[in-house]
Amino acid sequence: MYRQFEELLDRLRHNNPAVDEATLRRAYEFCMKAHGSQLRASGDPYYTHPLAVAQILADFKLDQSTVITGLLHDTVEDTLATLEDIEKQFGKDIANLVDGVTKLSQLELQSEHTKQAENLRKLVLAMSSDIRVLLVKLADRLHNMRTLHHVSSPEKRKRTARETIEIYAPLAERMGMQHLKDELEDIAFGIMNPDARESVQSRLSFLYENADYTVEAIIDDIQRVLKDANIENALVNGRQKTPYSIWKKMQHKRVAFEQLSDIMAFRIVVHTVPEVYHALGAVHNAYLVLPGRFKDYISTPKPNGYQSLHTGLIGPFNSRIEVQIRTEEMHQIAEYGIASHWEYKQGISHDGRQYAWLRGLLDILDQAPNPEEFLENTKLEMFQDQVFCFTPKGDLIQLPSGATPIDFAYAVHSQIGNHITAAKINGRLMPLRTVLNNGDQVEVITSKTQRPSPTWERFVVTGKARSHIRRYIRQLKREQFSELGRSMLVKAFKHAHLDLTEKLLRPAIEQLKQGALEDLYASIGEGTLSTHEVIQAVYPYDKPERLEPKLKKQKASDSASSGGVSIQGLIDGMALRYAGCCHPLPGDRISGIVKTGKGITIHTANCEVLKAFSDPNRVLELSWGKAADDQQKFVGRLKATFLNMTGSLSSFSTAIAKQGGNISNIKVTNRTPDFWDIIIDVEVKDAEHLNLVLASIRTLHITNSVERV
Structure with missing residues (x-):
C-alpha cells in the first residue's frame, strides 16, 4: 500500500510541484489508523478504498484539499473519527468537504426508500455549495463500481448499478466528465443487463474482425487530409463508443445495430478556433457528409461547458463515422469537465473562492432549455434557484x-x-x-x-399551490354563494307571503338563463341576480298587487321578528365581507349590502354608510345565526385617549390581553406631551367580548376616554 501512496504523490507532483507532501502523509496515516482492521467485501483492508479514490481525484488533476478529502471521506461515517478531529489536523476547508461527502452518503442511504431517484440528483446539485464534494463522491462511486463484483448479493449489486446509471452517471455528464460517465454506465450496464451488453460487444467484435479497414488506417487517412489542407500538428485519435451508449441509442432511436452511423468516433485536436473550422472544411471536402449530422457546439456550447464540432461522414473505406473537432483547451474541458478548470481557469489556492464560478456553472446547467441535448436517457429536469x-x-x-x-x-x-x-x-x-x-x-x-x-x-x-387554492376558493365561493342565495330567496318569498318550491322555480331557471337550481341560488348570492327578479319570473302575471308592497325593503322591526338571513357558516372573503367602516361583531344587529359579483358586505344596522346607501332593494337584513364559532375571531375597532406616561402603552395592551383580546393593528392619530390619541383594532369573539375589553381599559388610571368606533 505504501508503494501506491508513493504513486499518488508522484501524480500530484506532476500536476503541482508545490504539493505539501507532509500533510498528505499525515492524511494517509490518519486514514489507515482510523479504518484500522476494517475490511472490504473483497477482503482487502478498507483503507485501500480511500487511497484508490484519492488516486482517481489526482487523475482528475484536482487540488490537494480534494485529494486529502478522498483519503478521509469515509472516516467520519465509518470510524470513530470526528469532524473536529479532521478540522484540528487538516483545517476547516477539508473538514467542510468531508462533512459534505458524509451528508451525501447519508442521503444515498435514504434514496433506497425514495421512489424517484430524480430527487437525489437535484438535491446533490443544489446542496453542493462546493462542487468538490460531488467530485469526491463521483470518484468514490467509480471505485465502488470497479470493485462491485466482490459484493456477494446479486440484489445489492443490481441496486447499486441501477442507482449509478440513474444518478451518478448523469451527474458526471452534467459536469462534462465524459470518460467517468462512460465507465460508470458500462460497468452498471454489465451488471443490470449482462446479456444485452454481451450481445452488443459481440457485434462490435464481429464488425471489426470482418471490416476491410482498421482504426489506425482511418486515422492515417484523416491525417493525410489535414496535412494536404496545411493543418500541421493536429492530433487525431479514434475510440469505439461504449456498449451501453450503443445499446441506449438503439433503444432511443429504435434502430438496429447495423443502422447506427457513429459507432466509431474520431477526434481532431488543433491549436486554435480558426483551425477547427479549417479542419471541418477539409474533411467535408474530402468525404461525403451525412445529412443532418452536423452540430456546432463551439458557437453554441452545451450547458455543461462542452465545446466541439460534430459531423457525420462516410469516411475512408466507406466507413460511417463521427468526427469531433476541437481545440486543446476544449479537449481538456471535454475530458475532465468541471475538474479541468483548476488547471486552466484558476490558480492553485486554498481559500475556496476560486470555486465560486462552479456554482455559477451549476446555475447555467439548471437553466438549460433542453436537457435532452446532453442527457438522452433520463428525465433530469433543469431548475434555477x-x-x-x-x-x-x-x-x-x-x-x-x-x-x-x-x-x-x-x-x-x-x-x-x-x-x-x-x-x-x-x-x-x-x-x-x-x-x-x-x-x-x-x-x-x-x-x-x-x-x-x-x-x-x-x-x-408554486403554480400547483396557486391553482389548487384558486380552484378550492372558486368551489367554496360557489357553495357559499349558493347557500346565501337560497337563504335570501326563502326569506324574500316568506316576506311576500308566497310559497317557494323547486317546481315553481323551474320556469324561472330557464327564463333567467340559469343552468340549474344551484346556479340560480349562486347568482342571487353573488349579487348578479336579485330576489325581486326571481319572484317576478315565478309570478309574471298574477298577484301583482301582492308582490309590489312585499318586495319593498322591510322595516327593521319586521326584519327583527323574522330574524333576517343567517350568515352562519359563511366565510369572510368569499360570499361575504365585513365592512371596515363599522367592524360588525356577533351580537350586533347587522344588515348587508349586496354588491354585484362580490356577494354581501356586512354593516352594523346603525352604520352611516348603510343609511346613506341609495338602493334599498340591495339592502338585506341579516342575522348571525344560532351561535358564533368560538374559534373565529372578529375585529373590533376602538378609539382611545390616554396619558402620555412611561409604560402607558404597555398598560393599555396588558389590559386588552387580560381579557383575551389580541391587538391586530394600532394607529397613532395624535400625540402631545400630555396625551396619546390612538385607533386600535382588537381581535375578539363578539360584541360582548369587546365590551369586556372596553371595561378593562376604562379601569386604567391612564385612560382619559375609550369608545368603540
Missing part, C-alpha cells in the same frame, strides 16, 4: 426559491395543502408565510376543518 426540503420521513420535496410551507404542503398532496393549519420547520412552529431554505425539514400540521384562505394566494409561489 431551487430549494430542497424534507418531510419528517426523509422524502425530498423540490420547490422554487421563495416557497413557503403552504407550497410544501401542496407539493406533498393537494388535500394536505387544502387542510394545512400550521407547520414546523426544523422542529420549530413557524408562520405559514415563512420562506423555506435549502435542507429544511418541514412537518405539516393539518385539520379536517381547515380550508384554504384567499390570503394564501398572495404569498405562495
Whole structure:
C-alpha cells in the first residue's frame, strides 16, 4: 500500500510541484489508523478504498484539499473519527468537504426508500455549495463500481448499478466528465443487463474482425487530409463508443445495430478556433457528409461547458463515422469537465473562492432549455434557484426559491395543502408565510376543518399551490354563494307571503338563463341576480298587487321578528365581507349590502354608510345565526385617549390581553406631551367580548376616554 501512496504523490507532483507532501502523509496515516482492521467485501483492508479514490481525484488533476478529502471521506461515517478531529489536523476547508461527502452518503442511504431517484440528483446539485464534494463522491462511486463484483448479493449489486446509471452517471455528464460517465454506465450496464451488453460487444467484435479497414488506417487517412489542407500538428485519435451508449441509442432511436452511423468516433485536436473550422472544411471536402449530422457546439456550447464540432461522414473505406473537432483547451474541458478548470481557469489556492464560478456553472446547467441535448436517457429536469426540503420521513420535496410551507404542503398532496393549519420547520412552529431554505425539514400540521384562505394566494409561489387554492376558493365561493342565495330567496318569498318550491322555480331557471337550481341560488348570492327578479319570473302575471308592497325593503322591526338571513357558516372573503367602516361583531344587529359579483358586505344596522346607501332593494337584513364559532375571531375597532406616561402603552395592551383580546393593528392619530390619541383594532369573539375589553381599559388610571368606533 505504501508503494501506491508513493504513486499518488508522484501524480500530484506532476500536476503541482508545490504539493505539501507532509500533510498528505499525515492524511494517509490518519486514514489507515482510523479504518484500522476494517475490511472490504473483497477482503482487502478498507483503507485501500480511500487511497484508490484519492488516486482517481489526482487523475482528475484536482487540488490537494480534494485529494486529502478522498483519503478521509469515509472516516467520519465509518470510524470513530470526528469532524473536529479532521478540522484540528487538516483545517476547516477539508473538514467542510468531508462533512459534505458524509451528508451525501447519508442521503444515498435514504434514496433506497425514495421512489424517484430524480430527487437525489437535484438535491446533490443544489446542496453542493462546493462542487468538490460531488467530485469526491463521483470518484468514490467509480471505485465502488470497479470493485462491485466482490459484493456477494446479486440484489445489492443490481441496486447499486441501477442507482449509478440513474444518478451518478448523469451527474458526471452534467459536469462534462465524459470518460467517468462512460465507465460508470458500462460497468452498471454489465451488471443490470449482462446479456444485452454481451450481445452488443459481440457485434462490435464481429464488425471489426470482418471490416476491410482498421482504426489506425482511418486515422492515417484523416491525417493525410489535414496535412494536404496545411493543418500541421493536429492530433487525431479514434475510440469505439461504449456498449451501453450503443445499446441506449438503439433503444432511443429504435434502430438496429447495423443502422447506427457513429459507432466509431474520431477526434481532431488543433491549436486554435480558426483551425477547427479549417479542419471541418477539409474533411467535408474530402468525404461525403451525412445529412443532418452536423452540430456546432463551439458557437453554441452545451450547458455543461462542452465545446466541439460534430459531423457525420462516410469516411475512408466507406466507413460511417463521427468526427469531433476541437481545440486543446476544449479537449481538456471535454475530458475532465468541471475538474479541468483548476488547471486552466484558476490558480492553485486554498481559500475556496476560486470555486465560486462552479456554482455559477451549476446555475447555467439548471437553466438549460433542453436537457435532452446532453442527457438522452433520463428525465433530469433543469431548475434555477431551487430549494430542497424534507418531510419528517426523509422524502425530498423540490420547490422554487421563495416557497413557503403552504407550497410544501401542496407539493406533498393537494388535500394536505387544502387542510394545512400550521407547520414546523426544523422542529420549530413557524408562520405559514415563512420562506423555506435549502435542507429544511418541514412537518405539516393539518385539520379536517381547515380550508384554504384567499390570503394564501398572495404569498405562495408554486403554480400547483396557486391553482389548487384558486380552484378550492372558486368551489367554496360557489357553495357559499349558493347557500346565501337560497337563504335570501326563502326569506324574500316568506316576506311576500308566497310559497317557494323547486317546481315553481323551474320556469324561472330557464327564463333567467340559469343552468340549474344551484346556479340560480349562486347568482342571487353573488349579487348578479336579485330576489325581486326571481319572484317576478315565478309570478309574471298574477298577484301583482301582492308582490309590489312585499318586495319593498322591510322595516327593521319586521326584519327583527323574522330574524333576517343567517350568515352562519359563511366565510369572510368569499360570499361575504365585513365592512371596515363599522367592524360588525356577533351580537350586533347587522344588515348587508349586496354588491354585484362580490356577494354581501356586512354593516352594523346603525352604520352611516348603510343609511346613506341609495338602493334599498340591495339592502338585506341579516342575522348571525344560532351561535358564533368560538374559534373565529372578529375585529373590533376602538378609539382611545390616554396619558402620555412611561409604560402607558404597555398598560393599555396588558389590559386588552387580560381579557383575551389580541391587538391586530394600532394607529397613532395624535400625540402631545400630555396625551396619546390612538385607533386600535382588537381581535375578539363578539360584541360582548369587546365590551369586556372596553371595561378593562376604562379601569386604567391612564385612560382619559375609550369608545368603540
